[in-house]
Amino acid sequence: MLRSLVIRDMLIIDRLDLDFRPGLNVLTGETGAGKSILLDCLGFVMGWRGRAELVRPGAPQGEVTAVFDLPEGHAARAVLAEAGLETGDELILRRVNAADGRKTAWVNDRRTSGEVLRALSDTLVELHGQHDDRGLLNPRGHRQLLDAFAGVDLAPARRAWRARAAARKALAEAETQLAEMQTEEDFLRHAVDELDRLDPKAGEDAALDQRRRMMQAGQRIREDIARAAQALGTEGAEGLMSDAARWLDGAAEKAEGRLDEPIAALGRAITELGEAAQGVGTCLEALSFDPREMEAVEERLFAIRGLARKHAVLADDLGSLADELRSRLAALDGGAENIRALAEAADAASTNYDMVAAAIGAERRTAAKALDAAVSAELVPLKMDRAHFVTDLSEGEEGPEGRDQVAFTVATNPGAPPGPLNRIASGGELSRFLLALKVVLARGGEAVTMIFDEIDRGVGGATADAVGRRLARLAQSAQILVVTHSPQVAARGAHHWRVEKRIGAELTTSIVTPLAPDARVDELARMLSGENVTDAAREAARALLAG
Structure with a gap:
C-alpha cells in the first residue's frame, strides 16, 4: 500500500506532502490544476518513463519520495533481495532530478538504478487508463491474467517443459559425443589393442x-x-x-x-x-x-x-x-543403441509436454468463455451492452507455460470483428472496458496499489455511478487511487483530496488539500454545477454522498 508521497520542486509543485489510506482515494480538481502532475511525480519515483523536464523552474533540483507498506510475502521483497537491498515492513523510494537532467535514486537510503525501481514498481503499482501500456492493455500479460482468473496450475507444464528440454539436451550431447568418437575410432581401437597386449x-x-x-x-x-x-x-x-x-x-x-x-x-x-x-x-x-x-x-x-x-x-x-x-x-x-534409447526418451518427453500443454489449453479455452461472460455482464451497467468482449486464444511460441497466445479483444459495434483493446475502443469506451476487466480479474487482498487515471472519461449519470460503484467494490480489498472529474465517482471515495492551482505574483503552484465532510460537499457541488455553487447543487452532492 502507498502510504505517503512527498514532492519537492517538481513542475508547478513547490512542497507537497500526501498521506494516503486504504480503500478508495479520490483526487478531484479543475482541468489543469495539476492532477496529472501527481501521477507524473509518482511515475518518476517509480522509474517510469515520462516528461523530460520535471524540475520546477528556478529550483536546483526536484525530489520525490514514496513510502509503501510491505506485508510479509510481498513480491517486492524478492526484487529487493535479488538487488541486494535490505527488506522490512516499510519501503522508501526516493529519486532526485537535478536541473541538468541527472537522476539519482535510493531505495531505503541505498543508491540504486532506475531498472530496480521499475522492477519494484511492477509489484507495487498498477496504472489503468487510456495511455496505460503496462497493465491490461499489454498483450504480454493477458495469458497470466487469464491463468489467474481460471486458477490454472502451471506446475505440470513447467515440469514437462524442463523434462523435454533435458531429454533433448541429452540426445544432442550424445549425438555430438558419438560423432566426435567416430572421428577417433581408428585411434581408439589401435590404442586399446596395444594396451591390452602389453x-x-x-x-x-x-x-x-x-x-x-x-x-x-x-x-x-x-x-x-x-x-x-x-x-x-x-x-x-x-x-x-x-x-x-x-x-x-x-x-x-x-x-x-x-x-x-x-x-x-x-x-x-x-x-x-x-x-x-x-x-x-x-x-x-x-x-x-x-x-x-x-x-x-x-x-x-x-x-x-x-x-x-x-x-x-x-x-x-x-x-x-x-x-x-x-x-x-x-x-x-553401443552408441547407436544409446542414441536410439535417448531419441525414444525425447519423443516420450515431447509427447508428454504436448499432452500437458493441450490440457492447459483446453482449461484456458473454458476459462476464456467464462471470462468473456463475466466481462460482458459487467459491461451492461456501464452502458456498453452492445459491445462484445472476446478472449482470443491462438497457438504461439512453446514455453514452460504452454503454447497458447492470449489476447483480450473487443468489438464495440455488432457484426464488427473484434480487435485489440487499445485500437478498437475510444477513450471513454476503453476506460470502461478496463474497469470491467479489472473488476472481474481482481483478486481479494491484492498487494498492489491500483491507480485509475480519469477512467470515467466521457461518461456521466447512471454510467458514472456504475463506474463509481465498481471502483468502491475493488477498493474493499485493495488500495485504489482515482483521478476523476465525475461527482458520481468522487462520491464513492472513502478519502477525498482536492487539487488546486494557485497563481501568485511570480509563482504558480499546485496544492492538494484533504477534504473534511463539509468541504467535500462543496467540492462535489462544484463538480455538479460549475464555478457558481448553488444550494441545489449542495443538496445533490449530499444525496450522492448518502449513496
Missing part, C-alpha cells in the same frame, strides 16, 4: 627397474663374490679350519686342558664362518640370472615407458587409461 600393471615399472638394476650390478660383482664363496668353502677357510679342529681335538687329551679354550673359540669361528658362507652363497644365487631374462626385463620396461610417453601419462596410469579408452570404445560400439 597389459601394464600398477607398480610394474618400479619393480622392473629394480630387477634390471640388480641384474646389471650382478654382472659386475658376481665374480668377486664367487671367489669369496670359494675361499670360504671346503677348499678354503672352512676346510683348513675343520682340519685344524680335528688336529687339536686329537692332541687335547695330552695337553692337560690347555687346548680347551682354543678349541671352543675355533668352534665358534667355524659356526660364524658357516653362516658367512651361507649368506654369500644366497647372494650368489640371487645374482645368478639368465642373460635372456635381462633382455626380456629391459624390453618390457622400455615398452611400458614408451607407451606412457606416447599417451603423456605416468607409467602407473596406463591401466586407468586403458579402462577409459575401453569405456569410450564401448560407448562408440
Whole structure:
C-alpha cells in the first residue's frame, strides 16, 4: 500500500506532502490544476518513463519520495533481495532530478538504478487508463491474467517443459559425443589393442627397474663374490679350519686342558664362518640370472615407458587409461543403441509436454468463455451492452507455460470483428472496458496499489455511478487511487483530496488539500454545477454522498 508521497520542486509543485489510506482515494480538481502532475511525480519515483523536464523552474533540483507498506510475502521483497537491498515492513523510494537532467535514486537510503525501481514498481503499482501500456492493455500479460482468473496450475507444464528440454539436451550431447568418437575410432581401437597386449600393471615399472638394476650390478660383482664363496668353502677357510679342529681335538687329551679354550673359540669361528658362507652363497644365487631374462626385463620396461610417453601419462596410469579408452570404445560400439534409447526418451518427453500443454489449453479455452461472460455482464451497467468482449486464444511460441497466445479483444459495434483493446475502443469506451476487466480479474487482498487515471472519461449519470460503484467494490480489498472529474465517482471515495492551482505574483503552484465532510460537499457541488455553487447543487452532492 502507498502510504505517503512527498514532492519537492517538481513542475508547478513547490512542497507537497500526501498521506494516503486504504480503500478508495479520490483526487478531484479543475482541468489543469495539476492532477496529472501527481501521477507524473509518482511515475518518476517509480522509474517510469515520462516528461523530460520535471524540475520546477528556478529550483536546483526536484525530489520525490514514496513510502509503501510491505506485508510479509510481498513480491517486492524478492526484487529487493535479488538487488541486494535490505527488506522490512516499510519501503522508501526516493529519486532526485537535478536541473541538468541527472537522476539519482535510493531505495531505503541505498543508491540504486532506475531498472530496480521499475522492477519494484511492477509489484507495487498498477496504472489503468487510456495511455496505460503496462497493465491490461499489454498483450504480454493477458495469458497470466487469464491463468489467474481460471486458477490454472502451471506446475505440470513447467515440469514437462524442463523434462523435454533435458531429454533433448541429452540426445544432442550424445549425438555430438558419438560423432566426435567416430572421428577417433581408428585411434581408439589401435590404442586399446596395444594396451591390452602389453597389459601394464600398477607398480610394474618400479619393480622392473629394480630387477634390471640388480641384474646389471650382478654382472659386475658376481665374480668377486664367487671367489669369496670359494675361499670360504671346503677348499678354503672352512676346510683348513675343520682340519685344524680335528688336529687339536686329537692332541687335547695330552695337553692337560690347555687346548680347551682354543678349541671352543675355533668352534665358534667355524659356526660364524658357516653362516658367512651361507649368506654369500644366497647372494650368489640371487645374482645368478639368465642373460635372456635381462633382455626380456629391459624390453618390457622400455615398452611400458614408451607407451606412457606416447599417451603423456605416468607409467602407473596406463591401466586407468586403458579402462577409459575401453569405456569410450564401448560407448562408440553401443552408441547407436544409446542414441536410439535417448531419441525414444525425447519423443516420450515431447509427447508428454504436448499432452500437458493441450490440457492447459483446453482449461484456458473454458476459462476464456467464462471470462468473456463475466466481462460482458459487467459491461451492461456501464452502458456498453452492445459491445462484445472476446478472449482470443491462438497457438504461439512453446514455453514452460504452454503454447497458447492470449489476447483480450473487443468489438464495440455488432457484426464488427473484434480487435485489440487499445485500437478498437475510444477513450471513454476503453476506460470502461478496463474497469470491467479489472473488476472481474481482481483478486481479494491484492498487494498492489491500483491507480485509475480519469477512467470515467466521457461518461456521466447512471454510467458514472456504475463506474463509481465498481471502483468502491475493488477498493474493499485493495488500495485504489482515482483521478476523476465525475461527482458520481468522487462520491464513492472513502478519502477525498482536492487539487488546486494557485497563481501568485511570480509563482504558480499546485496544492492538494484533504477534504473534511463539509468541504467535500462543496467540492462535489462544484463538480455538479460549475464555478457558481448553488444550494441545489449542495443538496445533490449530499444525496450522492448518502449513496
